[in-house]
Amino acid sequence: MPAAISLKECRALAFDALSHAGVSHANAEAVADHITRAEADGCKSHGLFRLPGYVASVNSGAADPQAEPEIVDAAPGLVAVDARRGFAPLAIARGRGALADKAHEQGIACMTIRNSFNFAALWPDIEPLAEAGLVAFTFVNSQSFMAPAGGTEALFGTNPMAFACPRGGGRAPMVFDQASAAMARGEIQIAARDGHTVPAGTGLGSDGQPTTDPAAILAGVQLPFGGYKGSSIALMVELMTGGLSGGFFGYESAADHKRDGGPSNGAQSFIAIDPGRLAGPEFFAHVEALFERLLANGEARLPGDRRLAARARTAEEGITVEDALYTTLQGLAGRV
Amino acid sequence: MPAAISLKECRALAFDALSHAGVSHANAEAVADHITRAEADGCKSHGLFRLPGYVASVNSGAADPQAEPEIVDAAPGLVAVDARRGFAPLAIARGRGALADKAHEQGIACMTIRNSFNFAALWPDIEPLAEAGLVAFTFVNSQSFMAPAGGTEALFGTNPMAFACPRGGGRAPMVFDQASAAMARGEIQIAARDGHTVPAGTGLGSDGQPTTDPAAILAGVQLPFGGYKGSSIALMVELMTGGLSGGFFGYESAADHKRDGGPSNGAQSFIAIDPGRLAGPEFFAHVEALFERLLANGEARLPGDRRLAARARTAEEGITVEDALYTTLQGLAGRV
Numbered sequence: 001m002p003a004a005i006s007l008k009e010c011r012a013l014a015f016d017a018l019s020h021a022g023v024s025h026a027n028a029e030a031v032a033d034h035i036t037r038a039e040a041d042g043c044k045s046h047g048l049f050r051l052p053g054y055v056a057s058v059n060s061g062a063a064d065p066q067a068e069p070e071i072v073d074a075a076p077g078l079v080a081v082d083a084r085r086g087f088a089p090l091a092i093a094r095g096r097g098a099l100a101d102k103a104h105e106q107g108i109a110c111m112t113i114r115n116s117f118n119f120a121a122l123w124p125d126i127e128p129l130a131e132a133g134l135v136a137f138t139f140v141n142s143q144s145f146m147a148p149a150g151g152t153e154a155l156f157g158t159n160p161m162a163f164a165c166p167r168g169g170g171r172a173p174m175v176f177d178q179a180s181a182a183m184a185r186g187e188i189q190i191a192a193r194d195g196h197t198v199p200a201g202t203g204l205g206s207d208g209q210p211t212t213d214p215a216a217i218l219a220g221v222q223l224p225f226g227g228y229k230g231s232s233i234a235l236m237v238e239l240m241t242g243g244l245s246g247g248f249f250g251y252e253s254a255a256d257h258k259r260d261g262g263p264s265n266g267a268q269s270f271i272a273i274d275p276g277r278l279a280g281p282e283f284f285a286h287v288e289a290l291f292e293r294l295l296a297n298g299e300a301r302l303p304g305d306r307r308l309a310a311r312a313r314t315a316e317e318g319i320t321v322e323d324a325l326y327t328t329l330q331g332l333a334g335r336v
Numbered sequence: 337m338p339a340a341i342s343l344k345e346c347r348a349l350a351f352d353a354l355s356h357a358g359v360s361h362a363n364a365e366a367v368a369d370h371i372t373r374a375e376a377d378g379c380k381s382h383g384l385f386r387l388p389g390y391v392a393s394v395n396s397g398a399a400d401p402q403a404e405p406e407i408v409d410a411a412p413g414l415v416a417v418d419a420r421r422g423f424a425p426l427a428i429a430r431g432r433g434a435l436a437d438k439a440h441e442q443g444i445a446c447m448t449i450r451n452s453f454n455f456a457a458l459w460p461d462i463e464p465l466a467e468a469g470l471v472a473f474t475f476v477n478s479q480s481f482m483a484p485a486g487g488t489e490a491l492f493g494t495n496p497m498a499f500a501c502p503r504g505g506g507r508a509p510m511v512f513d514q515a516s517a518a519m520a521r522g523e524i525q526i527a528a529r530d531g532h533t534v535p536a537g538t539g540l541g542s543d544g545q546p547t548t549d550p551a552a553i554l555a556g557v558q559l560p561f562g563g564y565k566g567s568s569i570a571l572m573v574e575l576m577t578g579g580l581s582g583g584f585f586g587y588e589s590a591a592d593h594k595r596d597g598g599p600s601n602g603a604q605s606f607i608a609i610d611p612g613r614l615a616g617p618e619f620f621a622h623v624e625a626l627f628e629r630l631l632a633n634g635e636a637r638l639p640g641d642r643r644l645a646a647r648a649r650t651a652e653e654g655i656t657v658e659d660a661l662y663t664t665l666q667g668l669a670g671r672v
Contacts, residue, residue, distance in 0.1 A: 075443030075613045077413050107411030108446040108607070112614050135580065151633035155626075163572045165579070176568040208634065226562025232512040232639050233569075236499045238626060243501070244471065246615035249626050271444070271607060277411045278448050279582035290491075290574060290585050297487035298544065303568050 002320035010319060011036040014051055016333035021055040023065040023087075030089035037124040039319045042310030045186045046121035048321055048329060053119055054087065055332055057262025063087060063117040069094045077102055077109045080245070083116035085265060088140075091116050092125050092268070100132050103272035111270040114247025118142065119263035122162035123177040123304065126270065130164035130173030134272040138162050141241040143257045143264035144250035146181050147221040149231035152208035154221045157250040157266065158185055159237035166275070167291075168284030172311075174291070176303035180234035182225040188214045201227075241267035338656035346655060347372040350387055352669035357391045359401040359423075366425035373460040375655045378646030381522045382457035384657055384665060389455055390423065391668055393598025399423060399453040405430045413442045416581070419452035421601060424476075427452050428461050428604070436468050439608035447606040450583025454478065455599035458498035459513040459640065462606065466500035466509030470608040474498050477577040479593045479600035480586035482517050483557040485567035488544035490557045493586040493602065494521060495573035502611070503627075504620030508647075510627070512639035516570035518561040524550045537563075577603035 005013070014032035023031070031054060039047035057063040067086025071094055074080040079098045083091035091113050102109035118140055129136035142157035162177035183202045191198050192214035203217030204210055211217060224230030242249035247267030248256060257264045275283045294300050321329070330336050341349070350368035359367070367390060375383035393399040403422025407430055410416040415434045419427035427449050438445035454476055465472035478493035498513035519538045527534050528550035539553030540546055547553060560566035578585035583603030584592060593600045611619045630636050657665070666672050 075610070076441070077445070078443035078610075078613055080614050105412070106442055106444075107414035108442075108444055109413070110444040110609055110614070135575065148630055148633060148636040151630070151636035153633050155629055155633055155636075163568070163575075165575050176572075178565045178568060225565050228639075229514045229561050229566070231636075232499070232514060235630070235639070236512075239471065239499075239501050239623065243619065243623055243626070244609065244611055244614050246618060246622070249622075251626075251629060271609075273446055273580065273607075274411070274414075275580055277414055278416050278446070278580050282582065283579060286582070286585075287575065287579055290579070290587075293491055293587060294484055294487070294571070297484060297489050297491055300484040300487035300491075300567075303564075303571070 002322050003326040004318055004320050006318040007036055007040055007314060010039050010048065013329055013333055014048065016335070017051050017055060017329055018065075020332060020334045021058045021065065023054075023058060027065060027067065027087055027090045030093045031087050034089040034120045034124055038121045040311050040314045041121075041123075041307040042314065043121055043307065045184070047319075048325060050119050051329055051332065053262040056260045057117055057258075060258045060260035060262065062258045062260055062262060062265070071095050071098065073098070077106045079109065079111040081111060081113040083113055085115050086117065087263075088113065088116040088118035088120060088268065096128060099270055099272055100129055100134060103129075103134050103274055107277045108271065108273045112245035113268040114245035115265060116247070116268060117263040118266050118268060121177060122160050123164070123175040123307070126162055126164040127173055127175050129270070129272050130166040130175065133166050133274065133276065135166065135275050136164045136273070137271040138268060139237045139240040140266060140268040141238055141248075141250050141253065142266045143254040145185060145222050146234060146250075147204065147223060148235065149224060149228040152204055152221065154254065155251055156180065156224075156234040156238055157253065158222065159234045159250070161233070161237055165287060166284070167287065169288075172308050174302055174304060180224050180230055180237055181222045182230070183222070185222065188217055188222070192218060240269045244269050338658050339662040340654055340656050342654040343372055343376055343650060346375050346384065349665055349669055350384065352671070353387050353391060353665055354401075356668060356670045357394045357401065359390075359394060360403075363401060363403065363423055363426045366429050367423050370425040370456045370460055374457045376647050376650045377459075377643040378650065379457050379643065381520070383655075384661060386455050387665055387668065389598040392596045393453055393594075396594045396596035396598065398594045398596055398598060398601070407431050407434065409434070413438055413445045415445065415447040417447060417449045419449055421451050422453065423599075424449065424452040424454035424456060424604065432464060435606055435608055436465055436470060439465075439470050439610055443613045444607065444609045448581035449604040450581035451601060452583070452604060453599040454602050454604060457513060458496050459500070459511040459643070461604075462498055462500040463509055463511050465606070465608050466502040466511065469502050469610065469612065471502065471611050472500045472609070473607040474604060475573045475576040476602060476604040477574055477584075477586050477589065478602045479590035481521060481558050482570060482586075483540065483559060484571065485560060485564040488540055488557065490590065491587055492516065492560075492570040492574055493589065494558065495570045495586070497569070497573055501623060502620070503623065505624075508644050510638055510640060516560050516566055516573055517558045518566070519558070521558065524553055524558070528554060576605045580605050
């Protein structure tokens with residue numbers, strides 16, 4: 001039977017587990033906050049489920065649990081962050097204020113992050129920028145799991161990107177967050193565990209041949225969504241992360257990885273734009289008109305609407321944690 | 337038998353046809369240059385084939401052939417261009433220098449264009465930015481032809497985006513340019529003409545049901561590539577164009593369109609980033625290492641390599657123009 005806990009308890013459990021593993025107060029707070037935001041939005045694959053991986057990367061010596069990110073003011077519109085092999089959430093939290101300030105001052109700004117162990121959902125990284133009235137992008141790579149279109153060997157991470165648009169009238173921003181891979185790695189793992197096949201186009205076996213066997217794909221490579229177009233997006237994400245930050249590309253991240261079950265040393269970038277400086281205050285009403293038409297169009301949905309519905313629900317009801325995971329986490333937190 | 341002409345003759349033919357229709361010298365030069373770059377790169381669908389459409393939009397009164405774009409310095413990192421119902425190429429050519437200067441000075445800059453009649457390939461718009469050492473994005477919308485995922489009615493344009501990465505050693509930049517639609521509208525038109533079916537997922541008939549009949553899709557709606565992920569990209573393009581510029585969204589552009597066979601009044605945006613300010617001069621060698629690995633990976637290709645091969649060929653050999661089109665163009669140029 002799953003454990004029912006409040007979001008406050010979720011945050012405390014994550015903080016305690018990280019602290020018990022030797023993670024600094026600032027890093028533990030940033031990661032616990034990120035995990036709690038994923039749980040609040042109903043995204044269990046990036047919530048408490050990730051906590052043992054963070055701890056594993058500390059125990060293996062891969063990530064530095066005491067890392068203090070270095071924030072460099074690289075240009076009037078640029079912030080360059082070196083996470084110093086720490087976890088991504090602290091590096092992002094430390095740099096995001098400068099990014100937002102520059103975007104408001106200059107109209108647009110960019111922040112790169114390198115040497116960052118990222119294991120988290122992306123939308124919480126840019127939602128605060130959109131809450132501050134900014135249109136925002138973020139791109140992140142990871143150890144390579146995916147071949148380019150036409151290829152047979154892992155070169156790219158699953159390489160998600162997220163995009164956020166602020167909304168007027170106190171509405172939560174529209175944020176989408178999607179991998180460049182045809183299917184999330186976690187979903188392939190679940191299909192393998194449950195003995196299901198996956199759709200054609202999900203990946204190749206280690207022989208380089210297309211397969212619908214999830215176990216064969218996990219031993220082989222994933223493929224991008226949408227054929228060569230998704231592959232171009234994945235390449236763009238590599239260039240906007242490992243390229244622009246001077247950090248690792250996906251294949252470099254894979255070579256660095258300790259196979260500890262934790263996150264890899266990846267790179268990330270952000271772009272934030274002040275739409276009011278270009279489109280004026282009418283921007284918000286104009287965007288709402290588009291969204292209204294979208295919602296009136298057949299069964300079309302606004303990206304993120306399920307997350308926001310979950311957020312309203314979990315604020316009242318809290319969350320549930322699968323029993324075996326809860327026991328593991330209690331152990332990691334030193335509570336047993 | 338197709339006519340064989342040099343690129344110089346291509347440019348002169350386009351310029352003369354536009355001038356003959358009453359297009360100003362500056363606008364005719366900018367459009368002729370754009371058309372010639374498409375022909376040079378082997379992209380006939382965006383080359384001379386488009387010229388009758390440009391002329392039609394002048395004859396219908398939709399586009400202003402004498403338009404002088406208004407360039408506003410909106411912020412240290414922002415350029416806002418109003419094309420004043422002129423053709424996109426002149427607005428872009430007039431604003432791009434300021435965009436590049438701001439990107440070099442601030443590290444990143446953005447340019448929006450509204451009230452612009454765009455009918456052209458996208459890669460020529462950002463290749464010059466990458467030639468100036470900048471990483472660049474561009475997004476453009478058009479009259480709506482495409483439903484969002486789950487929808488049944490046209491809401492978005494086919495909404496291409498392009499991304500460019502500079503390369504060292506005198507190499508041409510890597511540029512990809514791809515529609516958010518599963519299939520280019522021109523390809524669907526050709527399939528309809530030739531009596532072929534199109535792949536499932538290309539579009540819906542006017543009854544809102546999936547079909548592989550291209551004529552039914554042309555009367556109905558196109559669909560995004562890659563399902564809901566491509567639909568999110570298309571939505572992002574709308575927000576980055578009609579939204580950010582204060583111009584038209586795809587459905588507003590469709591309402592404005594005169595059904596003259598010419599371009600629609602759309603919007604566009606650009607982002608340009610100076611990678612050297614973030615990753616240092618090592619950026620270029622790092623990117624080449626990624627590209628080398630990509631090219632060694634099975635049958636994977638670098639986006640744009642076919643275009644660059646065509647460019648080398650047409651510089652020597654010139655281009656061919658299908659006979660009926662050549663006759664039409666000679667007429668438009670007042671040469672018969």
